[in-house]
Amino acid sequence: MRLSDCHNFDDFRRLARRRLPGPIFNYIDGGADDEVTLRRNRAAFEACDLVPSVLRGMSDVDLSVTVMGQRLALPVYLSPTALQRLFHHQGERATAAAAEAHGTMFGVSSLGTVSMEELARKHRNPQVYQFYFHKDRGLNRAMMQKAKDSGIKVMMLTVDSITGGNRERDLRTGFAIPFRLTAAGMAQFAMKPMWGINYLRHEKFSLPQLDAHIDMKGDTLTIGRYFTEMLDPAMDWDDVAAMVAEWGGPFCLKGVMSAADARRAAEIGCTGIVLSNHGGRQLDGSRAAFDALDEVVQAAGDRLDVMMDGGVTRGTHVLKALSLGAKAVGLGRYYLFPLAAAGQAGIERALTQMTAELQRGMRLAGARRVADLTRDNLRFRPA
Numbered sequence: 001m002r003l004s005d006c007h008n009f010d011d012f013r014r015l016a017r018r019r020l021p022g023p024i025f026n027y028i029d030g031g032a033d034d035e036v037t038l039r040r041n042r043a044a045f046e047a048c049d050l051v052p053s054v055l056r057g058m059s060d061v062d063l064s065v066t067v068m069g070q071r072l073a074l075p076v077y078l079s080p081t082a083l084q085r086l087f088h089h090q091g092e093r094a095t096a097a098a099a100e101a102h103g104t105m106f107g108v109s110s111l112g113t114v115s116m117e118e119l120a121r122k123h124r125n126p127q128v129y130q131f132y133f134h135k136d137r138g139l140n141r142a143m144m145q146k147a148k149d150s151g152i153k154v155m156m157l158t159v160d161s162i163t164g165g166n167r168e169r170d171l172r173t174g175f176a177i178p179f180r181l182t183a184a185g186m187a188q189f190a191m192k193p194m195w196g197i198n199y200l201r202h203e204k205f206s207l208p209q210l211d212a213h214i215d216m217k218g219d220t221l222t223i224g225r226y227f228t229e230m231l232d233p234a235m236d237w238d239d240v241a242a243m244v245a246e247w248g249g250p251f252c253l254k255g256v257m258s259a260a261d262a263r264r265a266a267e268i269g270c271t272g273i274v275l276s277n278h279g280g281r282q283l284d285g286s287r288a289a290f291d292a293l294d295e296v297v298q299a300a301g302d303r304l305d306v307m308m309d310g311g312v313t314r315g316t317h318v319l320k321a322l323s324l325g326a327k328a329v330g331l332g333r334y335y336l337f338p339l340a341a342a343g344q345a346g347i348e349r350a351l352t353q354m355t356a357e358l359q360r361g362m363r364l365a366g367a368r369r370v371a372d373l374t375r376d377n378l379r380f381r382p383a
Ligand SMILES: Cc1cc2nc3c(=O)[nH]c(=O)nc-3n(C[C@H](O)[C@H](O)[C@H](O)COP(=O)(O)O)c2cc1C
Pocket: 027, 028, 029, 041, 079, 080, 081, 082, 109, 110, 111, 130, 158, 254, 276, 277, 278, 279, 280, 309, 310, 311, 312, 330, 331, 332, 333, 334, 336
């Protein structure tokens, strides 16, 4: 199987599975507990159907959107994800470059493996800095300052991860940073020697967003302990209001899921929220973002930009979310499996396919611009 054999999400996932050691594939693929929310995210899009409008003279289609003041050529962006150089040696460099080639925004995680400064220097497209809130307020201020100095405009604070999710696939393989492989996990690494050779031939693993602040060398701090010991579960609305004021630019909360919290986010001055359950990796049994979208847009869509992510694998999923009022839609595994399968070329192929699906879908649905997609384009099925 080669890159040219990949025509959709499941193809890329299959190719990534062939290339990656089992523990890494399962870290990307898996969710928390029984993975109910993970499955729900994808199924949610099937609860409603598109209602096309015909004979609208659909010669040109414009896919561009403006979200949090950023102009994007596509209504999708690459959501921040951790540890990308473990998936492919190009890591975040591939993600940023592919996003730039398609005129869209990408996120850099606090747990990213390439520095946000380097990416901001090299790329013109909007970059989001994904932030976790630490107990050490000085550290929070220093990280925000670093993002500001790098020229990053949009801050994205993840609020659904004040403690780590229970990823049982990772417990079985021993996936952790630093690696704590079980015998089974080790055997799975041994089955993919090419990954190991490639990994060792490239720049040593590091977490540049955190390196200056936290000693991750040796065995002193695992990522699991980063979540339980460094992050502040006491974070509240007042803390975030202070951060929003200090940042002074577009600020969004990732992981809001209720109408009441969306209104509160608007009250403290947030420019946007991302409805998200972290790809089913945190609170299992929580609702799919798509299922919550309608009521949240009704409650707060006129006061801030509502985005969503989770389970998006098709252009038509994006069209459904836009029809309910999402300003843009985040992609996670949709670009991570292509990254693992083939680096930048993989992500570019996936984004080219997404663009073609969006264009085709808009034409067939009878929408010339994203703003033409409204709730009239959707019908929910009776339960
Ligand atoms: C392997 C992996 C790592 C992730 N790392 C982060 C992270 O560091 N910070 C964050 O806010 N979200 C992280 N996420 C969540 C994504 O940003 C996004 O919310 C989620 O993947 C969307 O679901 P999807 O994968 O079904 O598209 C991660 C997701 C995956 C799959």
